[in-house]
Amino acid sequence: AQSVSQHNHHVILSEAASLELGCNYSYGGTVNLFWYVQYPGQHLQLLLKYFSGDPLVKGIKGFEAEFIKSKFSFNLRKPSVQWSDTAEYFCAGRNTGGFKTIFGAGTRLFVKA
């Protein structure tokens, strides 16, 4: 069955710390993968996406993610977080060419100033 798993439900970091949020997917065939962010009181926004090509994807606000096919992973990283990165982060996936996008449970990140 198609699924997306996020390992951490809550993460607390101090400013300038490095961030890595885990995401694993279970799909047959080729996949499209996404990270979305939801800042407090705002709607879900796309951070970055992987469709094909370079497995290291760079998104907005200094975020990046690496697609590792052998590990079925698409972890989100940022070298130095800021207080404004406090938000909930969702990993999502779908089969290439498909439309049903499955979301993970989300990770709430709190960055201490």
Next chain:
Amino acid sequence: GAGVSQSPSNKVTEKGKDVELRCDPISGHTALYWYRQRLGQGLEFLIYFQGNSAPDKSGLPSDRFSAERTGESVSTLTIQRTQQEDSAVYLCASSQTEGNTEAFFGQGTRLTVV
């Protein structure tokens, strides 16, 4: 419109009543999705529209839930005989269908069944 618009933003209803939630997608987006987000949980896929047709209704939790879309635009999610477990944020998203595209989300409708 400039973004996906959902109404109402908040809805409180009594158990057993019917509710209708509305979604206005981004103009020109042929794909439209409904998700449910219960407190502390991820996004649960409900239904997807391609144009006015719904090829995948597999996520609708019960026959109390239905959705329609008209004019390849507005969509309505209807919940009949609401139950307390229906309390959640209902999110709508839309996307283009040509090429590799992502979904754009609305602000959601927070439904509380009392």
